[in-house]
Amino acid sequence: MQQVVQEIKNLSIGFTSKKGEQISILKNISTTINKGETVGIVGESGSGKSTLALAMMGYVKHGLFTISGECIYQSNDILKMKNRELENIRGRKIAMIPQNAGQSLTPNLKIGYQIDEALRLHTNFQKEDRDVKISELLNKVRLPSPETIAKRYPHELSGGQQQRVAVAMALAGSPDLLLLDEPTTGLDVTTQAHVLELLNFIAKDTGTSMVYVSHDLGAIAQVSDRVIVMYSGEIVLDGPVRTILKNPIHPYTYGLLKSIPKLTLSGLPNSMSGSQPQPGTIKEGCSFYDRCEFAEDKCKINSPELEFVSELNTSVRCFNHKKLHKKKDEDTKSSKKVLRKLTKNEILDISSVSISYAKQKFIEQLLNKIDDTNPTVKDINIKIDKGETLALVGESGSGKSTILKSIAGLIKAKDGIIKFDKNKILSNDLKKRDANYLRAIQLIFQNPDESLNPNHTVEEIVSQPLKLYFGLSGNELKQKIIEVLKKVRLGEFYLTRYPRQLSGGEKQRVAVARAFAAKPDIILCDEVTSALDVSVQAAVLNLLQELKVDFGTTYIFVSHDLAVVKAISDRVAVLYQGRLCEIGPSENVYKFPSHPYTEVLLGAVLEPDPDIKPKLVAEDIVEEKPPEKGCSFQGRCPRLLGQICKTDVPPWQIDENGNAIRCHIKINDLKNQQMSN
């Protein structure tokens, strides 16, 4: 019999709507967390997963209240405890590691003080012992030179370091249970892989139970023993990690897994239609009914109960789960990807472009020159053919978005020339660009909440490029808007809606429609799917792909998500610190990553499969500036040759597959070294 750390019984949490109705965000949740177990709670935004995690600490957000049920910790209901009792449990028995450590550390207090505070509250150590303990904790989370870190303020640390501090703070009270709320979301891929590895180590080392809340099945797969899948405030699936991820017997999980782009598969993932219902809109029947491909009539009227399937040791909330038993994830991917036609029809030629963020000095402003020997982005040479999808990948600070902005004309390049359509030079000053070139290059931003004017209706938003570039008006304009919206699968009734009345996926469709309304030749996509839920992401990717087939548009696609990039791109350019490392056809780059940095990046990608572990080959040090001399990756390179890497900029080398890399090591030697690992 396993020892239970916390038991949740029939928990419902909700709020009172403006109409006075009681609306549940969590519906009748029952589960247990056992000692030493790591439970992953997965779900899309709005599924109630964070509310559940917070309730396990007896914390209910402003405006929400417990409708029924209890969270039992050491035979007491944590939800009914007084503040005084909670203060003795929080941080000491149950500790939280927050999503955004950068914002969760108090800005005016030093790191050392914040950890010391937890120690003072939850241990009986004297001052000297606490100082030793602070260093021990910072050491444990593998932060370099703990004494210096302790004296810093939160904003003086990098994102990965902040997250490690949050882990150290949570461990200060040696809790029985650690709650982690999206602890790696927002971190770079390599940093994320390192933090997860650290968490796994801590779980083993201390025997602490963990509840890991995330929307990222890749991260969940790496840390969890057991996975709970939540949908619309309910548990729809609860079982061992391998069963959930390899034989998902709930239609939602099944669809979700298929909608995730994976490195091991080619082509675009299948998208799931629709989106999660708003709380309070489902009155009867299964909440997944609208989106379910296995739904029957009874699903609309009756709500399924959580049913235990003993042979799989899994609980599932579905009448038809048997249909999904043993259903092998047959490769339904109908390789929708259209391979680049090898026409040498160059549409954009970026040559020797350098971009500097350094502030111009007064004299330089007069001379209209920037004197920066070590610019943020340096020496970028890329040629893009018509109809091609080129992806720019790299960690934050790699300059990928900067390059995109300079193509769009939003940032002036310091040096270099960008040519459009073979010989037309694009001015680096937006104001000097011809209207036709402005039309030809359109930009789609990461966050549609910020890129769509909240006071404009969808009609007004989409009409702007049509009025501006084509001078349309009246009925003609309206017809065109409807036509464009139809292309992104939005019906006529969306015309009068405001952005706030749309879901995340719909908003991004409007942004896509606005870009396509200009009939552009090139569309620059800046992390267009990162703000979206997984199931919606696949739909937007599919849409972009279809539009590309219809219009022959060229995409330059910036993303930090390597699996997404693999699914959509023809060619990939890998950037580190604003310098190109590798560029080549994506099939080849992913199959035979040659450059050490590409190898590091790909190794850190998390697959939603507990049996595929990330390969951590380099330290996740954060470099603030590119090195003055030599190779940009010298600071982290696992295959550093020696002095030459520090003094000379590596030459370009091309292999037989068309991958070009910048490295001092011979390309074939690199491949042999990788094979032998």
Add this chain to the structure above:
Amino acid sequence: MLILVLKRILLGLITLFIVSLITFVGVEVLPGDACTTYLEREAYGAALEACYKRLGLDIPAYERYVSWAIGVIQGDFGYSLSGEMKINDVLGPRVKNSLVLASASILIGIPIALLLGIITALWRDKMPDIIISTFTIFSMTIPEFISATLLILIVAIWLEWLPGIVIVPTGASVSELLPNIILPVIAISMIMTAHMARMVRSSVIQVMASDYVQMAILKGVPYWKMVFKHVLPNALLPAINVVALTIAWLLGGVVVTEVVFNYPGLGRLVIESISNRDLPVVQALAIILASIYVIINLIADLLTLMLNPRLKSLQIKK
């Protein structure tokens, strides 16, 4: 850091220069001048010219400006026109009077404002908040000439507790002033406190909703400790600038209140000298008021810089 301070001081000086130019030009282009006001109906012919000559108004404007500016830099504002006394002597007691009134209001008003703001934020939507917020919104919306007049009516006329208006000579000592300024201070504090309390309230509420406060709660930090260590230092930072602006406003003379209570401060001097077309006094006042704003804002910015670790290290990096 030093470069930054010097930069800000330079900017302040430029501001003052522009202010002096604008007031000079403004007074110049307006119809009427000291002589026409002084001589009234006899302002014509020889009498007017003699007056111009006596006051130096026959010299071209730019020359007058230059010689005046040089005087100001040396700390001499010249002579007033109407009273024909040294402006420094006119301003001296007024500045002192305004300082007394402002200091009293600041000492009473700001602590009350902070306290009310914090209380309303911590008991948000509960009884203390509802009562205090109603009161603050009420006293914010009533114009000060009405609240001041009401105060006189109730406290001075009906209850006869305090004198209704200030009857002291301009050069009265601080101890003579103090019993007289109770009503003006109450009138000023009411409106000032209300504004600041609302500001502090929203700032504290915003910080209370932040991720780091939630984290502190989940870390098991006791409530009041959390308030003092995690909430207030961060919530009161933006308040510094508002406090600074309020102080500058107070020092610059609270025109309406001073007039209602007949208080001999800077505010009343502004009104008096404008209606007398006393150009040199108006100019001197403009420079003094602008300097007060510039200096107080400079202090507030530097204070914010020193208290906010984020800005501090940014500056050091540069």
